[in-house]
Amino acid sequence: MEDTSFITNSVTHNFYNSLQENLLCCSEFKMSVAFISYGGVQVLLETLQELSDRGVRGQILTTSYQNFTQPKVLEKLSSFKNIKLKIFVPPTDEDGFHAKGYLFRQRTENKKEKWTVIIGSLKLND
Secondary structure (H helix, E strand, C coil): CCCCCCCCCCCCCCHHHHHHHHHHHCCEEEEEECCCCHHHHHCCHHHHHHHHHHCCEEEEEEECHHHCCCHHHHHHHHCCCCEEEEEECCCCCCCCCCCEEEEEEEECCCCCEEEEEEECCCCCCC
16 A cells, blocks of 8 residues: 555545545546535535546446435536436335445556545535
8 A cells, every 4th residue: 555544524634625635636536425415516616617627537426315415416417528427226215325435546747547545425514
């Protein structure tokens, strides 16, 4: 393992800051999240637009589990041409999907690939 860190939600270094930093320096991103709220996406809109302008491709997997993900969030994310959005619909109401994973690919100066993985969650108030 090259570099490992534990992210806590302190004032100076938290999950949101880490997410932003990784998005801004990546050449590709993938996210798998159980739910997406409009408040959670709203704070990332400027960053997502910048990634779109730069042609940075991304994939987001979410779910209809417990009907938490709001349709207007899906519409907004679908408006970004660089983001491939997938929605997992559980076969039954009892089946769940509660993944929280974030992958960021970055090309280094010597053309090597570096992947950053974050496993965990972000809670933002709407």
